[in-house]
Amino acid sequence: MDHTLITTIAMSFLFAFAAGLLAARLGLPPLVGYLLAGVGIGPYTPGFVADLKLAAQLSEIGVILLMFGVGLHFSFRDLMKLRGIAMTGALLQIIAATVMGALFALWWGWSLASSLMLGFSLSVASTVVLLKSLEEHHLLETTQGRIAVGWLVVEDLVMVLALVMIPALAVLMETHEQWWLANDFWISLFEVTIKIVLFIVVMLLAGTRLIPWILHLVVKTDSRELFTLAVIAMALGIAYGAASLFGVSFALGAFLAGVVINGSHISHRAASNALPFQDAFAVLFFVSVGMLFDPTILLKMPWHVLAVVAVIMIGKSIAAFAIMLLFRYPLVAALTVAASLAQIGEFSFILAALGNRLGLLSNEAQSLIMAGAIVSITLNPIAFRMIPLLARMFENRPGFLNNHQPESTESSAQHTEGHSEQLNAHVVLVGYGRVGKKIGLQLDQYQIPHAVVENNRQACDALRKAGKSVIFGDASMHGILEHTHLRHAKVLVITSPERFQTRRIIELARKLNPHIDIIVRTHYEEELDYLQSIGINAPVMAEHELADTISKHVLERFADVRSATPP
Structure with a gap:
């Protein structure tokens, strides 16, 4: 009998627990330990090697459940109230990060397509890391917390479009000098947009009635385990259906499922029942990320790694900070959003894998993105701790504050x-x-x-x-x-x-x-x-x-x- 699945889950949790406990004892965030646990059971270190494909799929469940939980606490009313800063800010920051990353890659002698792919992979923050950071600092329900989550939702929507467009775009860039004038490009863009809009319409029209009605029927059974099963089935089922029928990402499908339940009085119970599963599978997400990392890249290409980390933690943060101030938000709110976005995660890994498969990114380029993710996730708590220090520094420049706030x-x-x-x-x-x-x-x-x-x-x-x-x-x-x-x-x-x-x-x-x-x-x-x-x-x-x-x-x-x- 094949025990690969059980072995992968058991060893992932054991290594994650040991490394997470050690990190906590050293005063580091436990997630640093989870990442190192992944490196320990990955293919680039000696000893036990877990099944990478299984670990990646298990971690995807964590992202689905986490996005479902976000949807339970987030409404489109909030997003529409913040549409100016969330939509404009996310798009401007994606452009800024893509340009910065691409310029470094062009300097290293990469092709234009590979350079753009690298920059684009560095432009989107991790949902898991952002939400955990906001929750730990009790910022999720604040204005800056809602802005950061709304910003990330817009980024995810952009990435959904990108994942469908990039394969067609890769072919066009090889065959057309002016690929943006090719009909195939605009047809692909139109098809993806129609699919996303159709899925949202179906969820908001049919889902808002059907899903709460089913959950209310389950509540009447007075069965706690049946209600928990219903919540998990809704989150995973809708995410899978969204990906299979509409070509939408698992994460976006689960997020909209949570939004649909949001208006119901049972949303808090649904959130509490799903929380243990979110925590467990989120750990597997970090472990799977660590498994993809080749530690030798730190010795082979240290300056490249430093440049990538600088784009993620400094370039992106400065862009987000400037955008927040342009929209006249308070200084601490601007610093909080900048710190929240100073990392990359799950979509970056997906884009890196896609770029590698299409021949746009080499194995070394993929490892660079992984290195940037691990370093930025590890250092992200420090970015939050620097907020008071930076706030005091800017306070000492009254001219700056008067001009911007x-x-x-x-x-x-x-x-x-x-x-x-x-x-x-x-x-x-x-x-x-x-x-x-x-x-x-x-x-x-x-x-x-x-x-x-x-x-x-x-x-x-x-x-x-x-x-x-x-x-x-x-x-x-x-x-x-x-x-x-x-x-x-x-x-x-x-x-x-x-x-x-x-x-x-x-x-x-x-x-x-x-x-x-x-x-x-x-x-x-x-x-x-x-x-x-x-x-x-x-x-x-x-x-x-x-x-x-x-x-x-x-x-x-x-x-x-x-x-x-x-x-």
């Missing part, structure tokens, strides 16, 4: 003039999301004066219409808190759980008002200890408050027992 400073002051002048002994509320909104409503109920700082334009517009004192901008940026009259405030409430942003806000607040009472929200035990060590007397950890509330309700049920029990 007028809405975050001067405009905000004008919007609140007439309200903020009357504020004294008030509350400054940073963030007006789900938590901040509830706090704001309580303050309104008790008629406690307060000013809100929020970096979401829609939320700010709604608050202004309601007559609230609101500042549009990022509170961690120099000059924003001043407009809230923080020097005369009594309490500062920070609702964002993002630790780096919170620390910076505390630092700026204490410079303006050393004696202000600061209330901070956090999700981390170590951050709780840190906040207490710097004198924050009211750090609030959601998990602790939840446990206290539940314990209080439980003890109330046993009030008679407690009164009869001697102290």
